[in-house]
Amino acid sequence: MKTRLCLIALALAAAFGAHAQDGATPPPDGQAMHGQQRRPPDPQERAQKLAKHLDLNAQQQAQVLAILQTQQQKMQALRSGGARGPDRRDQAKAIMEDGDRQIQSVLSDSQRQRYLTLKERAIEKRQEKQGTAEPSRPMPDAGQ
Numbered sequence: 001m002k003t004r005l006c007l008i009a010l011a012l013a014a015a016f017g018a019h020a021q022d023g024a025t026p027p028p029d030g031q032a033m034h035g036q037q038r039r040p041p042d043p044q045e046r047a048q049k050l051a052k053h054l055d056l057n058a059q060q061q062a063q064v065l066a067i068l069q070t071q072q073q074k075m076q077a078l079r080s081g082g083a084r085g086p087d088r089r090d091q092a093k094a095i096m097e098d099g100d101r102q103i104q105s106v107l108s109d110s111q112r113q114r115y116l117t118l119k120e121r122a123i124e125k126r127q128e129k130q131g132t133a134e135p136s137r138p139m140p141d142a143g144q
Contacts, residue, residue: 040075043068050103053118054111063106071099 047065050056056064074095083091100119104112 040072043072050115050118054107054114056107056111060106060111064103067099067102067106071095 043065046068047061050064051061054060075092078088078091078095081088104115107115
């Protein structure tokens, strides 16, 4: 009888201990929990990375930084505004595309090619993370 009570007490203690630890573990680096927002990219960091990868001169670096800072301000204004859903997504996409066009206008032809390559790699990396590596593949019909 004593052994059964000890075993039951031990099993309950293990079960409650495991349950208590389950929710307290933070997700691994690079993985945000569902519903949490990521920190927006820092314009200074992005400008430095682009300067390094594209061999930008001082004038180009200053122009790219100004473009990225303006882009960030517009995105913050959009987030704090009342727009939601597809409308907000469309506005954010327009802000990003406008910034992209402005950055490309600052670059030389060879820098622009490297920029487009970097951008394509970033898109592929993001799609791999999200599990959507082949966005153009049609979805199979569920009824067939």
